[in-house]
Each structure stands twice: as C-alpha cells, then as structure tokens.
Amino acid sequence: MREMKFSDMSKEMLEQLQRGAFITVKDKDGNTNTMTIAWGSIGYMWNKPIFTAMVRYSRYTYDIIERSNEFTVSFPINNDLKNELSICGRKSGRDIDKFKDCNLNPLESKNVDAPIIKECDLYMECKVVYKQEMNEDGFLDNNVKDKCYPDGDYHVLYYGEILSVYMND
Numbered sequence: 001m002r003e004m005k006f007s008d009m010s011k012e013m014l015e016q017l018q019r020g021a022f023i024t025v026k027d028k029d030g031n032t033n034t035m036t037i038a039w040g041s042i043g044y045m046w047n048k049p050i051f052t053a054m055v056r057y058s059r060y061t062y063d064i065i066e067r068s069n070e071f072t073v074s075f076p077i078n079n080d081l082k083n084e085l086s087i088c089g090r091k092s093g094r095d096i097d098k099f100k101d102c103n104l105n106p107l108e109s110k111n112v113d114a115p116i117i118k119e120c121d122l123y124m125e126c127k128v129v130y131k132q133e134m135n136e137d138g139f140l141d142n143n144v145k146d147k148c149y150p151d152g153d154y155h156v157l158y159y160g161e162i163l164s165v166y167m168n169d
Contacts, residue, residue, distance in 0.1 A: 014042060019038070019085075020036050020037070020038050020076075020081075020082075020085035020089070021036070021037055021038075021040075021073050021074060021075045021076070021085075021120075022034045022035070022036060022037070022073065022074045022076075022085070022088060022104075022117050022120065023035055023036075023037045023053055023055070023061060023071050023072070023073050024071060024072045024073075024074065024106070024114050024115055024116065024117065025061055025064040025065045025068055025070070025071050025114050026064065026068060026113045026114045026115065027064045027067040027068045028067065028068065028113075029067075031064050031067075032064075032099075032106065032114070032115065033060050033061050033064055033093035033098065034061075034074075034088055034093070034098050034099065034104065034106075034117065035055075035059060035060075035061045035088055035089065035093070035098075036085045036086075036088045036089030037053060037054070037055075037073070038089075039054045039155075040052055040053050040054060040073075042162075045159065046129065046130075048129070048161045048162075049161070049162040050129070050159050050160065050161060050162065051073060051124055051126050051159075051160045051162050052157055052158065052159050052160070053071060053073070053126075053157070053158045053160060054155040054156070054157055054158075055155060055156055055158060056153050056154065056155050056156075057153060057154065057155075057156065058153050059092070060092050060093040060094045061093070062156065065128070065158060068113065068114065069127065069128040070112040070113065070114055070125075070126060070127045070128060070160070071112070071114050071126050071128070071158070071160060072109050072112060072114045072115065072116045072123060072124065072125050072126070073123070073124040073126070074116050074117035074120035074122075074123050075120055075121060075122040075123070075124075076117075076119065076120045076121060077120070077121040077122050078121045079119055079120065079121065081119060081120070083102075084102040084103075084104060084119075087101065087102050088102060104117050104118070104119055105117070105118035105119065106118070109123070109125050110125060110163075110164055110166070111125045111127075111163040111164055112125045112126070112127060112163065120168070121167060121168045122165070122166075122167050122168075123164075123165065123166050123167070123168075124162055124164070124165050125162070125163045125164045125165075126158075126160025126161060126162055126163060127160060127161050127163055128158050128159065128160050128161075129159055129160070129161045130159040131156055131157065131158050131159065132156070132157045132159070133154070133156050133157075134154040134155050134156065134157065135154065136149070136152065136154070
C-alpha cells in the first residue's frame with residue numbers, strides 16, 4: 001500500500017463517490033458492516049482534512065458508528081464492483097453478512113479498527129471529530145427535503161478527520 005497526500009487523491013475520490021464507495025465500520029464488540037455511500041464531501045475544517053459521511057438513522061451502520069466513532073471509506077477506482085455496491089446499498093447488515101454474500105475481503109486498516117475492502121483501490125481512514133443530526137427545520141429548499149426524505153428518514157453527518165489515505169499498488 002502506498003501512502004498518498006489527501007490533496008492528491010480528492011478529485012478521484014469525489015468522482016468515484018458519485019458512482020459509489022463503501023463506508024465500513026466496526027465496534028468494540030467486533031460487529032462489522034459495510035454500506036454503499038454516494039453522498040459525502042471532502043474538505044478542510046478545524047485545521048484538519050475532513051470527510052463528511054452521511055448515514056441514515058435507519059441503517060445498521062448508524063448503530064455501529066455511534067459506538068465506534070471511526071470509519072473507513074474504500075473506493076473501487078479500477079475495479080467494477082457495481083453489483084457489490086448495489087447489494088451493500090439495498091441490503092442491511094442486520095440481515096446478511098455483506099462481506100460473505102458479496103465476496104468482499106476485509107483487511108486490517110492502519111489507524112482505526114474498521115477494516116478496508118481488499119477489492120478496492122483507494123482507501124481513507126477517518127476518526128469522527130464532530131457529528132450533526134439533520135432535521136426538517138434546517139431545510140431551506142423543500143424540493144430537496146421532499147425528494148430525498150419523503151419518509152423523514154434523515155441522515156446524521158459524521159465529520160471524520162482523515163487520518164490516512166493510501167492506494168493499492
């Protein structure tokens with residue numbers, strides 16, 4: 001694995017994020033889950049590089065990240081993992097073992113307990129430094145609220161300090 005500068009990889013990450021990436025979490029009891037994300041942001045806040053991940057309250061990933069306060073993001077830049085991304089976005093880790101069902105191999109990460117996904121190419125490890133719960137009163141554009149949250153299943157925004165970014169050789 002080759003360590004990368006955050007700024008060198010942000011363009012590739014944002015382009016792949018639109019097609020899907022895997023956020024992976026693991027708590028102290030060993031409960032591990034991965035889920036597809038296509039929304040998030042990369043920026044610089046509080047003198048730190050930050051990845052903001054959005055996780056809905058209804059997701060199993062939410063339960064685990066609340067207990068661990070860390071996550072990894074694995075980007076399949078060079079590999080076509082459309083089927084795996086689809087399954088991990090539609091199915092719940094409460095009901096299936098996504099790693100087994102999708103033939104994904106978790107690998108130990110460098111700085112956090114949450115694993116990375118071997119079949120991906122680019123990895124980011126994050127420690128949550130702030131979280132913000134969404135609510136309907138914050139929406140100034142009702143079209144966004146109505147389109148993205150018709151049933152009121154809002155996200156929690158997790159601001160993760162990017163501890164490392166690296167790429168498969």
